[in-house]
Amino acid sequence: MDEHHDVLIVGAGFSGLGAAVRLRQAGRHDFVVLERADDVGGTWRDNDYPGAACDVPSHLYSLSFAPNPRWSRSFSPQPEIQQYLQGLVTRYDLAPHLRLGHELVEARWDEAAARWHVRTGRGSFTGRVLVIGTGPLSAPKLPAIDGLADFAGTTFHSARWRHDHDLAGRRVAVIGTGASAIQFVPRIAEEVEHLTVFQRTPPWIIPRNDRPISALEHWLYEHLPPTRLAARAGIYTARETLAVGMTLRPRLLDAVAAMARGHLQRQVADPALRERLLPDYRIGCKRILLSNDFYPALARDNVELVTEGIERIEPHAVRTADGVDHPVDTIVFGTGFEATRPPVADAVTGRDGARLADAWADGMTAYRGTTVAGFPNLFLLIGPNTGLGHNSMIYIIESQLNYLMTALSKMDEHGIVAVEVDAGAQHAYNEGLQRRLDGTVWNTGGCASWYLDANGRNTTLWPSFTWRFRQLTRRFDPRGYHLRTAQEVTSACPPQTPVP
Numbered sequence: 001m002d003e004h005h006d007v008l009i010v011g012a013g014f015s016g017l018g019a020a021v022r023l024r025q026a027g028r029h030d031f032v033v034l035e036r037a038d039d040v041g042g043t044w045r046d047n048d049y050p051g052a053a054c055d056v057p058s059h060l061y062s063l064s065f066a067p068n069p070r071w072s073r074s075f076s077p078q079p080e081i082q083q084y085l086q087g088l089v090t091r092y093d094l095a096p097h098l099r100l101g102h103e104l105v106e107a108r109w110d111e112a113a114a115r116w117h118v119r120t121g122r123g124s125f126t127g128r129v130l131v132i133g134t135g136p137l138s139a140p141k142l143p144a145i146d147g148l149a150d151f152a153g154t155t156f157h158s159a160r161w162r163h164d165h166d167l168a169g170r171r172v173a174v175i176g177t178g179a180s181a182i183q184f185v186p187r188i189a190e191e192v193e194h195l196t197v198f199q200r201t202p203p204w205i206i207p208r209n210d211r212p213i214s215a216l217e218h219w220l221y222e223h224l225p226p227t228r229l230a231a232r233a234g235i236y237t238a239r240e241t242l243a244v245g246m247t248l249r250p251r252l253l254d255a256v257a258a259m260a261r262g263h264l265q266r267q268v269a270d271p272a273l274r275e276r277l278l279p280d281y282r283i284g285c286k287r288i289l290l291s292n293d294f295y296p297a298l299a300r301d302n303v304e305l306v307t308e309g310i311e312r313i314e315p316h317a318v319r320t321a322d323g324v325d326h327p328v329d330t331i332v333f334g335t336g337f338e339a340t341r342p343p344v345a346d347a348v349t350g351r352d353g354a355r356l357a358d359a360w361a362d363g364m365t366a367y368r369g370t371t372v373a374g375f376p377n378l379f380l381l382i383g384p385n386t387g388l389g390h391n392s393m394i395y396i397i398e399s400q401l402n403y404l405m406t407a408l409s410k411m412d413e414h415g416i417v418a419v420e421v422d423a424g425a426q427h428a429y430n431e432g433l434q435r436r437l438d439g440t441v442w443n444t445g446g447c448a449s450w451y452l453d454a455n456g457r458n459t460t461l462w463p464s465f466t467w468r469f470r471q472l473t474r475r476f477d478p479r480g481y482h483l484r485t486a487q488e489v490t491s492a493c494p495p496q497t498p499v500p
């Protein structure tokens with residue numbers, strides 16, 4: 001017999017746990033969290049590579065409804081964030097709701113019964129509402145490089161760090177110079193015999209203003225919560241100003257580029273190396289990275305930066321396009337994630353038997369980043385076009401949780417068994433989004449980034465201020481939705497013409 005719950009949440013990262021906390025706080029206890037791994041934490045469980053830390057200050061990069069006044073640093077390290085997420089389980093009594101080791105294999109909407117049937121590797125479930133919190137950056141992406149399968153050494157992705165593989169004394173290749181690589185390269189550079197860093201596109205890097213949070217601040221944040229809220233608001237506002245440059249006036253980012261150039265100038269003495277590290281696209285087009293130790297690591301004697309393209313992998317070397325073999329015994333991939341083709345989309349089948357992956361064959365789309373036509377009672381957390389280049393993803397998750405919670409209330413109040421966004425409303429919403437994206441730095445900045453899908457369409461980022469997303473998701477608005485009551489009366493409300 002399938003286990004039935006009102007709400008089925010998939011994923012136990014910030015999104016899934018956040019949803020669970022909100023449900024508990026609202027007195028809703030009939031839900032489970034299906035998580036494929038054996039622990040909660042998501043991103044912060046998996047990315048335990050040396051040097052892993054958040055790059056949005058912790059007082060903002062945490063749940064507002066589950067505050068932590070005792071963050072140790074402005075940018076807390078991975079173990080502390082993971083502990084915070086694990087702590088939510090006891091703090092909000094989530095253990096009875098957790099189904100760890102339960103990977104969602106299939107989710108199928110049953111139109112007649114108006115419920116989801118979910119199959120996991122360890123049992124089946126039914127639920128009225130399905131919440132997908134499987135993460136935009138939870139499926140590591142490996143590049144297709146000729147010869148990789150025949151490599152004689154050890155390879156792994158930074159999100160699957162091989163802690164059992166001691167790097168001391170090894171010749172290591174790091175492929176990629178993105179947000180993760182710039183955090184672990186300085187750490188491993190100290191222990192390896194030789195490190196070759198393969199860079200396709202240099203990132204823009206600005207100083208990382210990290211510092212320990214003082215005992216006085218801890219005391220204030222704990223005993224005078226408005227001080228913590230003020231700190232949070234300050235970080236939010238400072239971050240949000242970047243949205244002006246990123247989404248409206250990319251030229252305004254020139255000041256940030258000047259800061260980044262100065263940082264490079266100060267940290268790298270060798271002009272030839274500096275030149276290879278200076279990006280040729282507009283700052284902000286790819287994620288702006290924060291680091292004080294990446295450039296100095298590249299200047300070490302045992303570290304080499306290679307900017308020539310990789311041609312193939314030989315059993316004991318990485319061969320570049322200039323025919324040079326770079327001998328290595330370990331390859332670490334810092335090559336990012338399947339952000340525009342999330343694997344979960346293959347597992348979810350909607351009203352007409354179509355898979356979410358089919359609906360997204362030409363690129364991911366959703367209404368307000370959360371609901372998808374053809375998929376009733378499905379709520380995506382960090383769905384299409386909700387990502388940020390400048391601010392905390394937790395703010396977005398919390399906005400979507402407001403939408404989810406008010407949708408559940410609306411369904412209960414009016415005896416609605418199924419809500420489904422109108423395809424026209426979703427289309428109009430996305431047309432508006434894409435128009436706004438046209439002028440943003442991500443679309444015009446002259447770079448190739450993971451924000452864009454295979455068609456060159458930006459299906460990942462939110463093209464405006466985050467508070468506008470908050471407004472848009474403040475409460476579930478049934479206009480633009482088809483609502484079905486228990487009496488099977490189908491009513492199509494006139495679609496709204498939403499402006500993102």
Ligand SMILES: Cc1cc2nc3c(=O)[nH]c(=O)nc-3n(C[C@H](O)[C@H](O)[C@H](O)COP(=O)(O)OP(=O)(O)OC[C@H]3O[C@@H](n4cnc5c(N)ncnc54)[C@H](O)[C@@H]3O)c2cc1C
Binds near residue numbers: 010012034047180
């Ligand atoms: C290294 C790194 C650093 C980051 N730093 C920041 C930062 O500083 N600031 C910021 O705003 N954002 C940051 N991010 C983005 C980050 O992904 C989000 O902030 C946030 O953690 C996403 O939470 P989530 O719960 O949506 O997804 P995740 O944390 O990815 O959790 C998804 C969960 O779903 C589970 N899952 C996936 N598929 C299935 C399935 N089929 N069945 C069952 N379970 C499944 C996974 O195992 C995982 O536990 C970072 C990302 C990475 C990778």
